[in-house]
Amino acid sequence: MGARIVALMIKEFLSLLKDKKSRVVVVVPPILQLIVFGYAATFDLSHVPYAVYNEDGGAPAQDLLAGFRGSQNFLESAFITHEEQIRPLIDNKKVLMVVHLGPTFSRDLLSGAPASLQVIIDGRNSNTAMLALNYANSIVGSFNEEWTKEHGLSGPPARLVARAWFNPNLESRWFIVPGIVGLLTLVVTMLVTALSVAREREQGTFDQLLVTPFRPVEILIGKALPGFIIGTFEATVITLMAVFWFKVPLLGSVITLYAGIALFLLSAIGVGLMISSLAVTQQQGLLGAFLFLVPAIILSGFTTPIANMPQVIQDITLLNPMRYFMVVLRGIFLEGAPFHILISQLWPMAVIGVVNLALAGWLFRHRMY
Amino acid sequence: MRMRGLVRKELLQVIRDPSSIAIAFLMPVVLLILFGYGVSLDAEHVPIALVVEHPDAETAGFTSVFRQSRYFSPVGFREMKGAEDAMRKGLVDGIIHLREDFSRRTRDAGGAPVQVIVNGIDANNARLISGYVEGAWSTWLQQKAIADGVAGVPVQVEQRVWFNSEMRSRNFLVPGLIAVIMTLIGALLTALVVAREWERGTMEALMVTPVTMKEILLGKLVPYFFLGMGGMALSVTMAVWQFGVPLRGSLAVLFASSSLFLLVALGMGLLISTLAKNQFVAGQVAIIVTFLPAFILSGFIFDIGSMPAPIRLFTHVIAARYFVEILQTVFLAGNVWPVILPNALALLLMAAVFFGIIRRKSRKRLD
Numbered sequence: 001m002g003a004r005i006v007a008l009m010i011k012e013f014l015s016l017l018k019d020k021k022s023r024v025v026v027v028v029p030p031i032l033q034l035i036v037f038g039y040a041a042t043f044d045l046s047h048v049p050y051a052v053y054n055e056d057g058g059a060p061a062q063d064l065l066a067g068f069r070g071s072q073n074f075l076e077s078a079f080i081t082h083e084e085q086i087r088p089l090i091d092n093k094k095v096l097m098v099v100h101l102g103p104t105f106s107r108d109l110l111s112g113a114p115a116s117l118q119v120i121i122d123g124r125n126s127n128t129a130m131l132a133l134n135y136a137n138s139i140v141g142s143f144n145e146e147w148t149k150e151h152g153l154s155g156p157p158a159r160l161v162a163r164a165w166f167n168p169n170l171e172s173r174w175f176i177v178p179g180i181v182g183l184l185t186l187v188v189t190m191l192v193t194a195l196s197v198a199r200e201r202e203q204g205t206f207d208q209l210l211v212t213p214f215r216p217v218e219i220l221i222g223k224a225l226p227g228f229i230i231g232t233f234e235a236t237v238i239t240l241m242a243v244f245w246f247k248v249p250l251l252g253s254v255i256t257l258y259a260g261i262a263l264f265l266l267s268a269i270g271v272g273l274m275i276s277s278l279a280v281t282q283q284q285g286l287l288g289a290f291l292f293l294v295p296a297i298i299l300s301g302f303t304t305p306i307a308n309m310p311q312v313i314q315d316i317t318l319l320n321p322m323r324y325f326m327v328v329l330r331g332i333f334l335e336g337a338p339f340h341i342l343i344s345q346l347w348p349m350a351v352i353g354v355v356n357l358a359l360a361g362w363l364f365r366h367r368m369y
Numbered sequence: 370m371r372m373r374g375l376v377r378k379e380l381l382q383v384i385r386d387p388s389s390i391a392i393a394f395l396m397p398v399v400l401l402i403l404f405g406y407g408v409s410l411d412a413e414h415v416p417i418a419l420v421v422e423h424p425d426a427e428t429a430g431f432t433s434v435f436r437q438s439r440y441f442s443p444v445g446f447r448e449m450k451g452a453e454d455a456m457r458k459g460l461v462d463g464i465i466h467l468r469e470d471f472s473r474r475t476r477d478a479g480g481a482p483v484q485v486i487v488n489g490i491d492a493n494n495a496r497l498i499s500g501y502v503e504g505a506w507s508t509w510l511q512q513k514a515i516a517d518g519v520a521g522v523p524v525q526v527e528q529r530v531w532f533n534s535e536m537r538s539r540n541f542l543v544p545g546l547i548a549v550i551m552t553l554i555g556a557l558l559t560a561l562v563v564a565r566e567w568e569r570g571t572m573e574a575l576m577v578t579p580v581t582m583k584e585i586l587l588g589k590l591v592p593y594f595f596l597g598m599g600g601m602a603l604s605v606t607m608a609v610w611q612f613g614v615p616l617r618g619s620l621a622v623l624f625a626s627s628s629l630f631l632l633v634a635l636g637m638g639l640l641i642s643t644l645a646k647n648q649f650v651a652g653q654v655a656i657i658v659t660f661l662p663a664f665i666l667s668g669f670i671f672d673i674g675s676m677p678a679p680i681r682l683f684t685h686v687i688a689a690r691y692f693v694e695i696l697q698t699v700f701l702a703g704n705v706w707p708v709i710l711p712n713a714l715a716l717l718l719m720a721a722v723f724f725g726i727i728r729r730k731s732r733k734r735l736d
Binding site for chain 1: 391392403407415476480481485489496497499502510522527534541560647652665666672677683
């Protein structure tokens with residue numbers, strides 16, 4: 001049995017890698033994509049363009065604006081003198097935000113009346129708007145603190161002392177890059193498995209395979225192992241880059257990480273082969289791959305938290321192997337989570353994998369057209 | 370006349386393998402429902418631990434702000450240990466810690482320190498939660514200043530959010546999702562159609578007929594263009610009726626820019642198909658170049674302006690980027706020509722380049 005499976009595996013590897021285009025497609029893009037996406041996928045705002053509309057010439061107004069100028073997050077890109085200039089600047093996306101100081105700003109401030117700073121912001125991307133507002137609020141917060149101290153006013157009755165666990169500087173890259181490890185591993189596995197049976201069916205070679213002495217289990221193993229080997233190799237390369245290129249801390253044990261990778265690959269290969277054996281043509285296989293891949297990634301908690309989803313969709317995500325792998329990856333990278341805490345995330349991937357592989361094996365003989 | 374025959378042949382192929390119809394009509398509906406509801410950046414009812422070491426009237430005033438806020442669902446604790454355990458287990462996303470001497474120190478010059486700890490793993494969510502905490506804190510300060518009859522903070526921020534005043538993330542995510550979904554549909558519809566003919570040998574059969582290469586390509590484009598526009602119309606209808614996204618621009622602009630984008634997306638699929646000449650490779654390439662780039666590099670969720678310069682430059686080859694910008698503007702802001710025109714021009718240019726290359730690469734030759 002062993003020798004037969006090896007023979008089948010060699011054939012699979014050959015059909016996958018003999019074509020130069022196919023070889024390039026499986027190896028090069030994941031690495032390029034990690035670099036591009038690793039830099040692109042960040043929620044940290046930098047150099048957000050904003051305009052100043054200062055109707056008040058006073059020194060306190062200048063002090064407050066200096067806070068905005070000194071911030072890495074903002075970039076002063078326009079200075080306006082009339083109210084009508086605000087709309088075109090924001091409409092045309094020249095600036096994201098306009099900071100407006102009314103004519104009585106300094107007078108109010110010096111007389112002890114509450115002075116107001118108007119912030120007008122483009123809400124077309126509400127997340128960016130919310131983050132920019134938070135930055136603006138903290139600039140005003142530090143101005144207020146300085147002002148009360150300098151003028152001997154009574155300070156606020158309480159102040160917030162904030163810190164973050166596991167990611168003290170709140171770098172979204174630390175959150176995103178381990179997620180990309182999962183993303184690219186999934187894509188590569190789908191590339192290798194999702195079309196493999198469909199192609200043989202379309203070309204008629206699968207029928208030939210079925211009349212050989214191979215048992216469906218052997219065909220299954222022969223089809224699954226190349227995906228497993230390529231997937232493990234790519235996951236290793238991507239993990240190494242995440243640690244050494246993007247400097248994301250890897251606090252947990254490498255053994256636990258590989259246990260997670262192995263189980264995730266099992267589930268991804270299972271789904272890939274299932275789709276592939278269900279499809280009659282490659283067109284259908286490709287459609288199936290997309291119909292799995294896209295929701296699996298978007299509803300995995302990779303960018304938007306699962307906790308924000310309505311309950312029904314949260315329940316649907318329980319079928320998504322990516323969801324578990326995201327928790328495993330982030331837990332191992334950032335929290336150093338030990339194996340026993342992650343068991344609740346690991347076994348569902350194993351179940352998804354085994355069920356789908358069994359289905360795929362059954363479909364080999366029962367889906368004839 | 371010949372064209373009609375080709376279009377008919379392609380249509381028959383579409384009808385016989387219903388997967389194309391499923392791609393055009395079923396996929397946008399399923400994906401948009403799933404994502405429109407599932408993809409949200411608005412955290413509500415965030416579980417947080419409120420640790421109050423010595424409850425009294427002062428702390429009750431502070432915590433009631435959190436209990437009334439729709440952003441939080443607080444869990445009470447008497448000491449830090451329990452709260453820290455809850456955070457490690459992932460039961461709460463943040464901790465607000467009021468020490469024993471909180472009430473006494475509110476009269477100190479610097480004010481009483483309130484320790485705020487957030488789980489920083491999801492940095493974006495952590496930032497939003499800190500923002501909510503600060504909001505609750507300043508509400509409390511204002512209430513207290515009024516109650517005590519003292520002046521509040523020196524400078525107050527008065528914020529006005531244009532186009533999306535309730536800051537619903539769905540309003541910008543749904544138009545972005547339409548761009549991502551249409552990228553997939555466009556490419557999926559055409560990625561295999563030329564490669565299939567090469568692989569099955571029917572391309573040779575077509576070549577011996579008098580039809581020109583241009584006609585073959587047009588015959589492949591026309592049916593899928595109408596399928597794709599049907600899917601697009603479905604998506605827009607759902608965005609407006611199902612998800613309540615305001616449509617402030619005109620339908621005509623939406624229609625024109627969608628046709629342009631669909632041309633680019635179909636062109637990309639045809640280009641992949643023409644270059645690969647092999648369904649397996651074409652399928653692999655389609656998976657790689659369509660979904661993830663449109664998802665991550667289009668500005669649909671990650672702000673392009675904050676990316677490093679080389680990456681920002683690279684996003685210019687992603688067609689979805691232009692369409693996302695047009696859609697977000699047409700839906701939320703209206704017909705803002707200075708935003709729409711440059712992006713539409715870029716799409717036009719991309720379509721021209723794609724079809725130019727396809728034209729050059731498809732000759733009636735066997736090699």
